Amino acid sequence: MPGRSRRYMEVREKVKRDKLYGLDEAMNVLKSTASAKFDETVEVAVKLGIDPKKNDQQIRGSLSLPNGTGRNVRIAVFADGEDARMAKEAGADIVGAEDLVEKIQKENFVDFDVAISTPKMMRSVGKLGRLLGPRGLMPSPKSGTVTQDIATAVKEFKKGKISFRNDKFAGIHIPIGKISFDDKKLRENLLAFISHLISIRPSAVKGRYIQKVALSTTMGPGIKLDTVKLQGELVKR
Numbered sequence: 001m002p003g004r005s006r007r008y009m010e011v012r013e014k015v016k017r018d019k020l021y022g023l024d025e026a027m028n029v030l031k032s033t034a035s036a037k038f039d040e041t042v043e044v045a046v047k048l049g050i051d052p053k054k055n056d057q058q059i060r061g062s063l064s065l066p067n068g069t070g071r072n073v074r075i076a077v078f079a080d081g082e083d084a085r086m087a088k089e090a091g092a093d094i095v096g097a098e099d100l101v102e103k104i105q106k107e108n109f110v111d112f113d114v115a116i117s118t119p120k121m122m123r124s125v126g127k128l129g130r131l132l133g134p135r136g137l138m139p140s141p142k143s144g145t146v147t148q149d150i151a152t153a154v155k156e157f158k159k160g161k162i163s164f165r166n167d168k169f170a171g172i173h174i175p176i177g178k179i180s181f182d183d184k185k186l187r188e189n190l191l192a193f194i195s196h197l198i199s200i201r202p203s204a205v206k207g208r209y210i211q212k213v214a215l216s217t218t219m220g221p222g223i224k225l226d227t228v229k230l231q232g233e234l235v236k237r
Contacts, residue, residue, distance in 0.1 A: 014029060022225075023230060040179045041179075044214070045222065047212035048172065056202055059164075060143060061142055061143060061163070062144040064159070069178075071160075074093045074094070076092070078100060078117035079117070080121070083148075087151065089151065090151040094111075101124045108131065115132060115139050116145045118150060119148060122146060125138075136163075174193065176193060210227050213225040213230060
């Protein structure tokens with residue numbers, strides 16, 4: 001594997017490539033693969049049995065994880081007047097109206113993790129679709145990022161609410177915590193997300209919906225989960 005560091009290759013040996021892990025064992029292996037000097041993010045990647053080209057099979061939404069993500073989330077808000085004031089008081093990192101739209105257009109400025117907009121600002125924010133869309137940053141009512149209740153939205157995303165959508169390969173990737181989280185918190189976040197995905201399964205989807213699930217740290221290899229056992233964990237919740 002060209003381009004991989006020796007550290008990565010040593011960690012990679014701890015994961016059996018063809019094995020499907022139960023959740024308990026996967027958590028143990030996950031902890032052993034975290035060797036960076038910083039608090040690595042734990043991510044889950046899910047391959048869904050959807051056709052991403054069909055509009056009635058798109059997966060998009062938002063969810064407040066039980067234990068948050070542990071990340072310092074930078075939030076940009078498109079608002080003016082009183083809405084802008086409330087956004088700032090709620091903890092938004094970047095607040096602007098037409099000036100922020102212009103900054104993004106001219107400078108390709110995307111130094112934020114979540115973008116939230118008031119409904120009336122969407123006429124202007126819509127111009128940014130080609131810049132924000134591919135990065136998963138475009139505000140949307142379905143993800144809870146187009147709302148009149150700006151203050152509540154900012155506070156929720158600061159506490160660990162996540163927004164997600166499938167990519168063109170029918171995959172979804174989200175953070176579910178930090179490696180410093182104990183196993184219980186990571187398990188709760190993971191199972192909450194998988195349960196939510198199942199609850200929003202489009203009626204048009206036929207066959208197996210949750211096809212593959214893998215856990216990884218920021219610098220570590222993917223650990224494939226046994227999806228049958230994983231869904232059994234949901235029953236036990």
